[in-house]
Amino acid sequence: MNKQWIEFVENIKKLYGKDFVALHEPTFNEKEVDYVTDCVKTGWVSSVGSYVTRFEEDLAKFVGVKRAVAVVNGTAALHIALKIVGVEANDEVLMPSLTFIATANAVSYLQAVPHFVDVNEETLGVDPLKLEAYLMEMAELRNGELYNKQTNRRIKALVPMHTFGHPCMMDELVVLCEKYKLVLVEDAAESLGSYYKGQHTGTFGKVSAMSFNGNKIITTGGGGAILTDNETLADYAKHLTTTAKVPHRWEFIHDEIGYNYRMPNINAALGCAQLEKLPEFIKKKQRLVAFYEKQIAKFEGIRLVKEPIGTKSNYWLQTIIMNEQYNRDEVLNFLNEQGVMSRPIWTPIHELEMYRKCPRMNLNITMILKKKIVNIPSHIVI
Structure with a gap:
C-alpha cells in the first residue's frame, strides 16, 4: 500500500493513542x-x-x-x-x-x-x-x-x-x-x-x-x-x-x-x-466524522458515507466506499495487519446457503456495494 494508506493508519492510531484500534468498543465510567x-x-x-x-x-x-x-x-x-x-x-x-x-x-x-x-x-x-x-x-x-x-x-x-x-x-x-x-x-x-x-x-x-x-x-x-x-x-x-x-x-x-x-x-x-450519555456520544461521533473527512479527502476514488439529506445520523459505524481502482480485500488485509480493525459489509443474505432459494428482485446495487464498502474504527474517542 502507498504512503497515503500508511499515513491514514498512523493518524488513526495517533487519534486513539493505541497500537491496536478496535472497530467499535463500549464507553463506560x-x-x-x-x-x-x-x-x-x-x-x-x-x-x-x-x-x-x-x-x-x-x-x-x-x-x-x-x-x-x-x-x-x-x-x-x-x-x-x-x-x-x-x-x-x-x-x-x-x-x-x-x-x-x-x-x-x-x-x-x-x-x-x-x-x-x-x-x-x-x-x-x-x-x-x-x-x-x-x-x-x-x-x-x-x-x-x-x-x-x-x-x-x-x-x-x-x-x-x-x-x-x-x-x-x-x-x-x-x-x-x-x-x-x-x-x-x-x-x-x-x-x-x-x-x-x-x-x-x-x-x-x-x-x-x-x-x-x-x-x-x-x-x-x-x-x-x-x-x-x-x-x-x-x-x-x-x-x-x-x-x-x-x-x-x-x-x-x-x-x-x-x-x-x-x-x-x-x-x-x-x-x-x-x-x-447518548447525546454526548452522538456529539463525539460527529467529531469523528470530521476527522475522517479530512483523512479521506486525501484519497482519490474514496468517499466517506455521510448522513442523507434531511436526516441526522448517529454515525454508528464509519463507512468508506471505494471505486473500482481499489481492491476491497487488499485494503482490509492491510488495515487489519497494521492494527486498525476494519470490516467489509455483510455478505448479502441471498448469497448464504440457507437463503439462496428465497425470492428476490434484481440486486445489482447490493452486489456493487458489497465490493466497495469498508467499515473503519468508530468508537468514541474525542
Whole structure:
C-alpha cells in the first residue's frame, strides 16, 4: 500500500493513542459501575427489577414512542415485532439482502420467507422507487392483501433497516406500505439517536426493533427492545417475551407458547447509564466524522458515507466506499495487519446457503456495494 494508506493508519492510531484500534468498543465510567453495583448489592440482578422498567420508560421517552419492551437482544426484538403484527408461516417479508443476518433469521423463526430487495446507493437502505416498480410487476392485491403472483404467497410486511445508523427514505416507504397494504416493521437495530426529518427512526412503522449489543452506540451488554405506540401490541409483546405467564401470586399458568426473552435487571442498569450519555456520544461521533473527512479527502476514488439529506445520523459505524481502482480485500488485509480493525459489509443474505432459494428482485446495487464498502474504527474517542 502507498504512503497515503500508511499515513491514514498512523493518524488513526495517533487519534486513539493505541497500537491496536478496535472497530467499535463500549464507553463506560463510574455511572455504569454505580448502577450495576446497586443491582448486585440489592440482589436484583435477574429478569425482575426496577432498572428494567426505568430503561423501558427512558428509552420510550428518548425515541418518542409510548412504549418500549426490553428484551434479551435485537434479534429477539425483531422476532416478536414480526409476530405481534401478524406475520405467519409461509408469508413473505420484504427486506434488504444487504443487512445483518438477524433480519432474515427473525423472519425464519416464524417459518415465514425472506424476500430480498435492493438498496439505494446513498442511504444504503431499501430503495423505495426500485421496490415499487418491482411490486407493480410481480405482486397483486387480493381482498386488501398483497400476494406474490409467482409463489402465490401473501407478502405481509416490509422491514427496512437503517444501515450503520443512516436513515432510510421513510416518507416514500410509508406511502409504499400504505398503497400495497404492507405492515411496516423497522429494523432500527443500528439507529438509536438517528432522525429522519426530525422524527426518530423506529417510529414510522407499527412496531420496530432496536439492539444494544456490545458494539452498538449504547450497550446493555446484550439486549434489544421492541418499540411501538400501540399499547395493545406492547402489552402482547411483554407477555410473549416473559414466557406468556398469566399474572398470579403463585401459580404458573401460561396461556400460549411464549419466549424467555426477558432483559435481566443488571443489563438494564447498564443501559440506563448509557442512555443518559447518548447525546454526548452522538456529539463525539460527529467529531469523528470530521476527522475522517479530512483523512479521506486525501484519497482519490474514496468517499466517506455521510448522513442523507434531511436526516441526522448517529454515525454508528464509519463507512468508506471505494471505486473500482481499489481492491476491497487488499485494503482490509492491510488495515487489519497494521492494527486498525476494519470490516467489509455483510455478505448479502441471498448469497448464504440457507437463503439462496428465497425470492428476490434484481440486486445489482447490493452486489456493487458489497465490493466497495469498508467499515473503519468508530468508537468514541474525542
